[in-house]
Amino acid sequence: MAYLSHFFAFSPPPERTVRYGRVSAGRLIYLRIFATLPFIMPMKKIIIFLGPPGSGKGTQAKIIAEKYNYGHLSTGDLLRALQTKKNLTAEETTALAEMKRGRLVADELIYELVFKEIDRYIANGQGVVLDGAIRNVAQAKEYQKFFEQKKLDSEVIAIEVALPDAESFNRLANRRVCSACGEIVPIDPAAPATTCPKCSGEFVTRADDVPAVVEKRVREQGNVPLQPIKDFYKKLGVLKVVDGTQTIQKVDQDVQKLI
């Protein structure tokens, strides 16, 4: 990518006004290079998905990770993966024990685990997609500190999959999970499916998806607590927003345009 730095070093032509029919050859080349730049810029290595519960950020994170062979890091998945892992480190053993006691795992332990995973992917030449990993500004700062230490701060992009809290509530309260394969399906009130389209298993409502629990989740992880995190990334100049009320495919298209 050495040639890219040459493009950046290119100084703009002194003449700043464009006169129709009198664009110099030098200026044309300059314009062409800058019009092409977005297409030859390498993809960011750290993609952070933000959004309220039910916004589909997890689905989008998964799509991007699979398409570009990036690591998909969701804190919950990481902690769950520990349960089947052998040869745990001291930090991992503590995290697992806390989790089994039903306690929230301390932030420091999570950083330890996630940072190690990020290191592993970056060393391997891959990028990472962070999904639901950052829940408050303190955590966002801690991650940013880590990225700066690793000289990865210019690789960060935060994508908000925007969704109003009311829509977030509706989506979570109206989804069912297959008791056989775990597939999560939104319920269409006009034509409610009773069996799983994937395996014909029976649908159940997850304990997490009953209205009282959903309401609590939206309050704790919805747009109000999200705002200061968004402000943090906006200030860094790396926040992008996609409309999460669209279909999964359309949101994906919008995301692809940004990365």
Ligand SMILES: [Zn+2]
């Ligand atoms: Zn199923």
